[in-house]
Amino acid sequence: MDHDVNGAVRNPPTRLVVGISGASGVIYGIRVLDALNDLGVESHLVVTRAALLTLSQETDFSADDLTGRASVVHKLTDVGASIASGSFKSLGMIVAPCSVRTMSEIATGVTSTLLTRAADVVLKERRPLVLMVRETPFHLGHLRTMTALAEMGATIAPPLPAFYAKPASIEEMVDQSVGRALDLFGLDWAPVKRWNGLKGPSE
Secondary structure, three states: OEEOOOOOEEOOOOEEEEEEOOOOOHHHHHHHHHHHHHHOOEEEEEEOHHHHHHHHHHOOOOHHHHHOOOOEEEOOOOOOOHHHOOOOOOOOEEEEEEOHHHHHHHHHOOOOOHHHHHHHHHHHOOOOEEEEEOOOOOOHHHHHHHHHHHHHOOEEOOOOOOHHHOOOOHHHHHHHHHHHHHHOOOOOOOOOOOOOOOOOOOO
16 A cells, blocks of 8 residues: 555556557567456557557467457547546556657657557656667667657666576567566566576586
């Protein structure tokens, strides 16, 4: 139970807004939804059309396989959805993966879809916004956009492999990145391998 500075008790709802944009790496969004189901966290999903195209190219999942993992699915064009309002309380929002186009739109505040509107709302309400940006290499414009978002309060969390976890498969690398991103919301997902310090040569 959390307390505000004035002593009032506040109980933030255990729900997270999940955006999936059209960058490569749609599996990150899929595993975010799986993780939230494991953790008993309500998920509010919004998916771009480009993400559905990526889904068909990178996986054997159908659109129904994807949306069936979410507690609530919102249409991309429904700018009147609950997640478009700051009065809709949540733990925050994660965009996994986050395309450069989506990142750039969030940075400008000129939002054209429910996904970017929801992200803008999370920023203005000072809630955590985690962007799993997928692109490489970054040019100066990308880096400046990420700097602007960080200054606004967003967390830029590209899904980079943690080799200290000694992943044995792509699935383990994906899950490690997803779990570390969820750490930023105070969510502890079992597949994450934690660093326990340096080991001696015989260990």
